[in-house]
Amino acid sequence: MTDGRVTGPEPPPLPRNPPPPIDVRQTHVVSEFKHDVPLTTCRIAPCGGFVFAGAEDLNVYRWTLTGAQADKTVLSGHTSWVRSLDFSRDGQWLYTGGYDGRIGVWPVAEARPQAAKMIDAHQGWVRWVRVSPDGRLLASCGNDNLVKIWSLPQGDLLRQFEGHERYPYAVVFHPDGRRIVSFDLMGVIKEWEIDSGKQLHSLEAKFMWGFDQKFRADMGGARDMRFSSDGKILAVAGLSDVKNAFAGVHKPMILLVDWSQQKHLHKLTADSFSGLAWGVRFHPQGFIVGVGAPQGGNKGMLWFWKSGEEKPFHSVTLSHCGRGIDLTPDARRVAVAQFDGFLRVYQLTQPERQG
Amino acid sequence: MRRDYGCHRLDHELSRRSFVAGTVAGTAGLTSLVSPGQAEVLRKSGKRILQIYLQGGLSQLESWDPKPGTLYGGPFRAITTSVPGVHICELLPHVAQRMHLLSIVRSLNLKTNSHHDGRLFMEMGRRAGVYPYVGAVAAKYLAPPNAALPGYIHVTTRGLTDNTEAFLGARYAQLRLLGPKTPEDMVRPEGISSASANRRDQLRKRLNRRFASGGAQPAYTEAYNATFDMAEKLMLRKKLFEAEPAASDLARYGTHPFARNCLLARSLLKNGATCVKVTHHGYDTHAENFNFHLEQLGEFDRTFCMLLDDLHDSGMLDSTLVMIMSEFGRTPKINQRYGRDHWGTAWSVALGGCGVRPGVVVGATNKLGTEVSDREIDGGHLFHTYFQALGLDSTQNHDLDGRAVPIGDPARAPITELLA
Numbered sequence: 001m002t003d004g005r006v007t008g009p010e011p012p013p014l015p016r017n018p019p020p021p022i023d024v025r026q027t028h029v030v031s032e033f034k035h036d037v038p039l040t041t042c043r044i045a046p047c048g049g050f051v052f053a054g055a056e057d058l059n060v061y062r063w064t065l066t067g068a069q070a071d072k073t074v075l076s077g078h079t080s081w082v083r084s085l086d087f088s089r090d091g092q093w094l095y096t097g098g099y100d101g102r103i104g105v106w107p108v109a110e111a112r113p114q115a116a117k118m119i120d121a122h123q124g125w126v127r128w129v130r131v132s133p134d135g136r137l138l139a140s141c142g143n144d145n146l147v148k149i150w151s152l153p154q155g156d157l158l159r160q161f162e163g164h165e166r167y168p169y170a171v172v173f174h175p176d177g178r179r180i181v182s183f184d185l186m187g188v189i190k191e192w193e194i195d196s197g198k199q200l201h202s203l204e205a206k207f208m209w210g211f212d213q214k215f216r217a218d219m220g221g222a223r224d225m226r227f228s229s230d231g232k233i234l235a236v237a238g239l240s241d242v243k244n245a246f247a248g249v250h251k252p253m254i255l256l257v258d259w260s261q262q263k264h265l266h267k268l269t270a271d272s273f274s275g276l277a278w279g280v281r282f283h284p285q286g287f288i289v290g291v292g293a294p295q296g297g298n299k300g301m302l303w304f305w306k307s308g309e310e311k312p313f314h315s316v317t318l319s320h321c322g323r324g325i326d327l328t329p330d331a332r333r334v335a336v337a338q339f340d341g342f343l344r345v346y347q348l349t350q351p352e353r354q355g
Numbered sequence: 356m357r358r359d360y361g362c363h364r365l366d367h368e369l370s371r372r373s374f375v376a377g378t379v380a381g382t383a384g385l386t387s388l389v390s391p392g393q394a395e396v397l398r399k400s401g402k403r404i405l406q407i408y409l410q411g412g413l414s415q416l417e418s419w420d421p422k423p424g425t426l427y428g429g430p431f432r433a434i435t436t437s438v439p440g441v442h443i444c445e446l447l448p449h450v451a452q453r454m455h456l457l458s459i460v461r462s463l464n465l466k467t468n469s470h471h472d473g474r475l476f477m478e479m480g481r482r483a484g485v486y487p488y489v490g491a492v493a494a495k496y497l498a499p500p501n502a503a504l505p506g507y508i509h510v511t512t513r514g515l516t517d518n519t520e521a522f523l524g525a526r527y528a529q530l531r532l533l534g535p536k537t538p539e540d541m542v543r544p545e546g547i548s549s550a551s552a553n554r555r556d557q558l559r560k561r562l563n564r565r566f567a568s569g570g571a572q573p574a575y576t577e578a579y580n581a582t583f584d585m586a587e588k589l590m591l592r593k594k595l596f597e598a599e600p601a602a603s604d605l606a607r608y609g610t611h612p613f614a615r616n617c618l619l620a621r622s623l624l625k626n627g628a629t630c631v632k633v634t635h636h637g638y639d640t641h642a643e644n645f646n647f648h649l650e651q652l653g654e655f656d657r658t659f660c661m662l663l664d665d666l667h668d669s670g671m672l673d674s675t676l677v678m679i680m681s682e683f684g685r686t687p688k689i690n691q692r693y694g695r696d697h698w699g700t701a702w703s704v705a706l707g708g709c710g711v712r713p714g715v716v717v718g719a720t721n722k723l724g725t726e727v728s729d730r731e732i733d734g735g736h737l738f739h740t741y742f743q744a745l746g747l748d749s750t751q752n753h754d755l756d757g758r759a760v761p762i763g764d765p766a767r768a769p770i771t772e773l774l775a
Contacts, residue, residue, distance in 0.1 A: 037426065038689070056689060058424055079423070081430040099430040124649075125430070143649070215411070215637040216512060216612065217650055246411070248642030248692040276692075293691055295642070321691045339691040 017353055022285055022332065024304045026350040027316045030333065032342050033063040033072065039337035040083045041324035045108050046091035048329040051345070053337050054082035060096055060106070062113070063343065065328070065335075077104055077115040083324075084128045084170075088152065089135030097126035103140055105155060119155045122146060128170040128225075133177045137194070141168035147182045149194060161192045163199055169221035169238075174259070175231035181259075183222040183236055185209065189257070203262055205255050210242025219245035224279045224324070227259070234259050237277040237290060240267070248295040252277035254288065254305070268305045270312055277303075279325030281334070283348075287313075291336055293321030300338065302346065316346070388754040389496065389747070389762070398499045400674070402709055402745045403624055405666070406490065406632040407659060407679045409651075411470075411639030414685035414695050415724070417444050417648040419703035420461045422724050427687035430645055438714040446652040449660035450705075455714050456663060456672065457679075457707035458773055462718020462727040465683055465699035465734060470639075473682030473699050478519070480738020481764050488519040489678075489741055490630035491527040492762065496747050498629040504592060505530040505585045508623055510616045511634035522755060529632070530585050534612060535619040537596040538589055559583070595622050607661045614658045621665055624675065638681060642692035666708070676744055677708040680737075687724040701727045704737065710744025712775045735767030743769040 020026075033051070040054040044065065052075075053061050060075040060082050075096070084097035087108065093116075096104040103126055105117040122142025130139045131152070138150040147161040147168055166185040173180050174191075179200065181191050187209035191201040209220030224237040233256050240253040254268040254277050268288065275294040283289055290303040290312075300318035302325075305311070321339035328335070333347050414429075416422055421433040421444040433442040436454035443451055443459075450457070465476050472482075479486040487495070494506025507519065509529040520528035532538060543552055563580060600608075600618045608614040613635045620631045635655055640647045659679070666672040684702020685695035701720045707713055718730035742749040742762065749763035763769075 038691075056429075057426075079432055100432065214513070215639065215647075217637045217647055219643065221646075245643070246637070246639050246641055246647065246694075248694065295692065298691060 019332070020349040020352060022283075022348050023350060024287070024289075024314050024316075024348050027302065027314075027346050027348050028351060029344050030347045031065070031345045033069055033344075035061055035072070035341040035343070037341055038339045039323060039341060039343055040081055041085060042326055042335050042337035042343055043085040043087065043324075044326045044328055044335055045094070046087055046089075046329065047108075050108060051326070051335050051343060052085055052094060053324075053343050054085065054096070055341075056081060060085070060094075060104075061343075065345065073111075073113065075104075075106055075113050075115070077106075077118055078102065080125075084126065084130075086129050086131045086138075088131060089133075093153070095129045095131065095138055097121075097129040097140060097142075099125040101126060101142065103129055103138070103150070103155070105153075117155050119150065121148065121150075125167075127167065130172050130180075132173045133175055137173075139171045139173060139180050141171040141182055143167050145184075147171050147180065147190075147192065149180070159194065159197050161190075161197065161199070163190055163202075164188065166218065167221065169223070170225040170236075172225050172227055172234075175227055175229060181225075181227075181234060183225055185218055185221045187220050189234075189236075201262055203257075205236065205257075205264065207240045207267070208236065208238045208253060208255060210240075210245060210250065212242060212245035214244075215246050217245055219250065223276060226280055226282060228282045229284075232260055233257065233265065233282075235280045235282065235288065237280040239276050240269075248276070249274060250276070250295070252290070252292045254280050254290050256288075266308070266310050268303075268310055268312070270301065270303055270315065273301060275321075278321075278323045279336075281325060281327050283327065284331050289325065289327070289334060291318075291322035291325040291334075293323060293339065298339070300336075302334070302336070318344075388752050388759060393748075394496060397496050397745075397747060400497070400746060402497050402674045402676070403628065403671075404490065404493050404497075404630040404632075404741070404745070405620065405624060405662070405675055405677045405708070406630065407655075407677070408632055408634045409638050409655065409679065409681045410634050410636045411681070412473075412683045412685050412697060413638045413681045414640065414644060414648055415461070415702040415720075416685070416687065416695075417446055417645070417652065419443055419459045419705055420720055420724060421445075422687075422722070426723055427689060427725075429689065431648075441714070441716055444652075446648060447656045449656045453660055453663055456667060457677070457705050458711055458713055458715040458717070459703055459705050460717045460732050460737070460770065460773070461703045461720055462730045462732050463684070463699075463702050463704060463734075463737075464727050464731050467699045468683060468697035469699075470682050470697070473697075474517075476734035477680055477682055477737070478517075478734075479521075480735045480767070482734070485518060485521045487521040487523045487527065488517065488529065489738065490529055490632055491520040491523050492742065492747075493630040493745070494527040495523050495753075496742075497745065499627075502588075502629065503627040504588055504623060506629040507632075508532060508628050508630070509632040509634065510534070510619055510623075511632075512612050512616070512636055522760070523753070526580075526584070530589075532619070535596060535600075535615045537593055542590075542593075556583070592626060595619070595626060608658050609654065611654055611658075613654050617658050617662045621662055624666070624671065625669075638685075640685065641690070641694040641696055644685065644689070644693060644695040646693075663707075672708045675708045676710065676741060677706060678741065679705040701725060706741075706744075706773070710746065710775050711773055715773055717770055717772050732770060733767070735764035736770050739763040739767055739769035740773055743774055 042053040062073040078098035080099035094106040103119040124143025171182040187205040239250040241251040243249040256265040258265040279291040300322035302316040303312040324337040422428040436451040478488040490507035498506030683699035686698040721728040752759035
């Protein structure tokens with residue numbers, strides 16, 4: 001460590017033997033990081049050395065992926081929970097979306113990170129933050145029903161998009177960098193053109209929303225959302241088939257949308273599981289990884305779907321609910337934020353031989 | 356038709372324990388009956404109740420007793436209110452501006468996590484037995500005999516069938532209205548003239564008298580008479596239901612069902628109803644507690660405050676006891692579905708208006724909200740407090756054909772800190 005900065009996170013050790021190929025049937029835990037309260041989300045920094053997590057408290061936590069539990073670093077500054085994280089393209093900055101209505105800007109690698117900026121972003125929760133492909137913009141959405149675009153690194157508000165009638169839960173940039181897509185409580189998906197501020201398209205995924213007649217309340221929204229790297233497919237993690245919203249009786253669903261055609265492509269489900277899908281990632285080898293939490297019991301799930309199939313080809317039962325997921329840059333591991341306060345890292349291969 | 360419909364004979368309704376307690380209290384002369392003179396004064400007082408029932412169990416942590424930054428505090432922050440030093444959850448910004456009109460009890464412990472048992476305890480003021488609900492007692496002692504509307508009206512979007520009147524008689528039972536729509540069968544069928552309807556009614560009453568004189572339980576005919584009387588009052592006032600609320604009112608209250616129900620409640624109270632209960636459903640948040648409280652309290656906060664303002668501005672608040680209650684609170688611990696479960700151990704209610712000292716906070720919970728740390732209160736204390744605030748001595752007895760049954764639980768007392 002020099003000048004108060006961590007001298008770059010420890011790179012993963014170079015294997016002396018050729019690394020085993022990806023084989024999700026061999027998925028196993030390789031490390032665990034414990035926190036005192038349930039975690040809400042997680043992201044792995046682009047450098048691959050750090051993992052960050054939000055929690056059911058007022059802080060964000062950082063661990064060194066190859067380090068020990070004691071490496072936990074606290075990022076304090078929000079006055080509510082954080083459930084969305086993203087990084088600058090150079091990996092130097094962390095952006096945090098807080099339920100206190102603010103976006104935090106943090107140096108990723110400082111030994112004791114202090115917020116460089118706290119932006120008053122939305123009235124009510126900031127539900128999602130996402131950095132643009134060129135790293136010059138930040139998108140956010142919140143409980144004021146607005147989607148906003150901020151300049152980076154300045155953090156100035158450039159544009160806001162009005163049109164969602166209920167809370168937008170997530171927003172992502174299309175990989176072409178010219179458009180953003182947002183998804184709201186009612187299953188309404190909107191595409192916005194950044195430069196003009198115009199709404200380009202609006203389509204619906206009403207099956208990812210339900211109105212509970214008994215309790216008279218809406219249940220829906222995206223719990224995670226990603227574009228495939230080529231921008232052809234949008235993946236939305238959430239729920240469907242709402243039976244009893246107040247008891248969490250519904251099915252997890254990951255919706256794949258053919259974005260060029262603006263039509264639903266596949267509804268990825270897990271038949272025997274009642275609960276919610278909290279995370280989704282496109283794996284570079286062509287399959288999709290999702291994580292979920294159950295309606296009853298503690299056991300979470302990791303699901304793996306092949307392209308073009310709607311039932312998972314493999315599932316891994318987790319010891320506790322999964323609430324967020326991210327892939328390491330080499331896509332050999334996934335980090336999962338879990339309800340028992342653990343951030344667990346799972347390797348998607350057979351165990352690597354040491355020595 | 357069930358032969359025993361409307362039968363609420365005392366020996367059917369009272370548990371053995373409560374019957375013995377009541378009788379002992381009466382024979383020992385420890386308490387007295389509500390005298391006709393006192394009753395007359397009360398009925399002329401024009402006092403009334405607005406009862407807001409947040410069905411399913413409002414989270415105290417997301418409302419009256421926030422603990423931000425603590426282990427179970429959840430994501431919402433506390434905000435200041437119009438009462439210095441009193442903070443409530445940020446989900447109630449409109450209430451916060453009117454906190455000087457309300458008071459909070461933060462130390463309820465019902466010792467039950469059952470919807471049914473909690474609701475009965477909060478309504479009857481007794482943990483067990485069959486006793487009349489708050490609204491039924493109010494209808495008996497506060498409603499003038501010539502009231503233009505039934506004494507106890509419950510406006511809700513779905514029904515829970517309760518024995519609200521217990522042994523008081525069907526005349527004091529709740530009239531349940533499913534929303535602001537006109538109750539069914541309010542219009543005399545075509546082909547039956549007014550004169551014909553009167554003749555039919557006279558015949559009905561004559562038959563009832565004959566039936567009663569034959570030794571039948573009075574409750575049988577009382578139930579039918581009470582139903583006809585209620586219907587008659589409603590038919591005379593059916594414009595209350597037919598009129599679409601003014602656009603200005605909808606702009607203030609909102610257009611959702613709870614807003615429309617509260618607008619109806621305002622009309623009913625202004626037009627002579629003694630107790631109006633409005634139920635707002637959707638607080639049983641075993642999953643997504645925070646998202647659902649955002650939704651539900653978003654509706655409650657503004658709408659309730661508009662109603663409170665209207666009562667205040669019209670001068671009615673001084674004679675209207677306002678209570679905001681549930682059957683219990685919600686667990687401090689947050690489950691894996693981001694839900695909170697049933698929790699009768701340490702939770703809160705709010706009340707204000709007639710006879711209530713405003714801006715008071717009674718009791719406290721510990722730092723984590725897991726236990727009452729000061730001034731434990733239950734439904735029995737609240738029941739006494741409600742009626743003492745309204746001017747009815749709840750330590751007196753119901754007079755049931757000479758038998759004395761305590762109005763409030765003799766083992767409980769009113770919360771004197773709350774009484775103006």
